[in-house]
Amino acid sequence: MATTSTGDIEKTKSVEVKKKLNVLIVDDDPVIRKLHEIIIKSIGGISQTAKNGEEAVNIHRDGNASFDLILMDKEMPERDGLSATKKLREMKVTSMIIGVTTLADNEEERKAFMEAGLNHCLAKPLSKAKILPLINNLMDA
Amino acid sequence: MLGLGVDRLQADINRLLTSLFHQGVLDEQFLQLQQLQDETSPTFVYDVINIYFDESEKLLRSLRLLLMDREFSDYKKIGLHLNQLVGSSSSIGARRVRTVCVAFRSASELNNRPGCLRGLEVVEHEYHYLKNMMHELFQLEQQRLLAAGVRYPM
Numbered sequence: 001m002a003t004t005s006t007g008d009i010e011k012t013k014s015v016e017v018k019k020k021l022n023v024l025i026v027d028d029d030p031v032i033r034k035l036h037e038i039i040i041k042s043i044g045g046i047s048q049t050a051k052n053g054e055e056a057v058n059i060h061r062d063g064n065a066s067f068d069l070i071l072m073d074k075e076m077p078e079r080d081g082l083s084a085t086k087k088l089r090e091m092k093v094t095s096m097i098i099g100v101t102t103l104a105d106n107e108e109e110r111k112a113f114m115e116a117g118l119n120h121c122l123a124k125p126l127s128k129a130k131i132l133p134l135i136n137n138l139m140d141a
Numbered sequence: 142m143l144g145l146g147v148d149r150l151q152a153d154i155n156r157l158l159t160s161l162f163h164q165g166v167l168d169e170q171f172l173q174l175q176q177l178q179d180e181t182s183p184t185f186v187y188d189v190i191n192i193y194f195d196e197s198e199k200l201l202r203s204l205r206l207l208l209m210d211r212e213f214s215d216y217k218k219i220g221l222h223l224n225q226l227v228g229s230s231s232s233i234g235a236r237r238v239r240t241v242c243v244a245f246r247s248a249s250e251l252n253n254r255p256g257c258l259r260g261l262e263v264v265e266h267e268y269h270y271l272k273n274m275m276h277e278l279f280q281l282e283q284q285r286l287l288a289a290g291v292r293y294p295m
Binding site for chain 1: 170173174177179181182185188189192193196221224225227228229231232233
């Protein structure tokens with residue numbers, strides 16, 4: 001709290017503690033999981049990882065999971081990103097889901113992935129520059 | 142004198158990196174990795190590159206086993222392995238490895254077994270070259286850190 005020259009205590013706005021961005025990283029490639037973990041950490045977020053879409057769905061089954069953002073790879077064993085995204089939306093998961101595709105994916109495949117329930121789609125490799133504008137919009141919302 | 146050791150090692154590191162960029166072995170994604178390394182993740186580049194080596198070697202072994210099988214026909218599996226190799230190579234900036242993996246993948250999409258065998262040899266060659274260069278880089282970096290930790294005599 002600051003004091004004026006007259007000694008009156010000036011009211012200050014209470015400091016709002018910014019909620020840390022909580023992210024679920026879903027990818028079968030441990031290199032990508034590690035990279036995305038560090039990107040999220042570098043922007044002040046915290047993360048949990050899942051090796052495939054089935055793990056991502058299981059994390060949400062008890063209804064207690066609460067992620068601000070899910071980074072969802074497209075091609076994964078057990079359950080792919082498209083199927084996992086559809087399932088999560090059916091389960092009423094409202095987290096922002098960003099699909100992560102490769103350059104090999106064509107326009108039709110990307111469109112199908114978006115229509116499964118994504119908020120956005122980005123191509124690998126991800127970087128801070130690619131992801132930050134989307135996260136800033138999310139935090140402002 | 143000791144400071145010159147650090148400077149010389151840093152110059153060697155810079156020279157090696159410049160050469161690797163010039164050869165197209167690495168691209169700017171590697172710079173992105175370096176920029177993500179800080180005091181909270183001081184060994185991030187080393188850690189992620191070593192994960193890449195471990196995973197890539199598993200994939201390359203699996204590709205070789207698949208192709209050496211005389212009755213091999215699972216080109217889809219080859220494609221899946223290569224997709225992963227392309228993705229992880231892109232993510233660490235291993236540009237030449239990525240490029241040759243894409244070429245290999247084209248052969249697998251055409252069910253071209255001789256093309257796949259050639260593709261595998263090229264990928265293995267590029268991968269081992271990258272690995273040797275990265276080891277050299279990490280050794281120089283380690284020497285530089287050790288040299289930087291030496292105090293000047295008063």
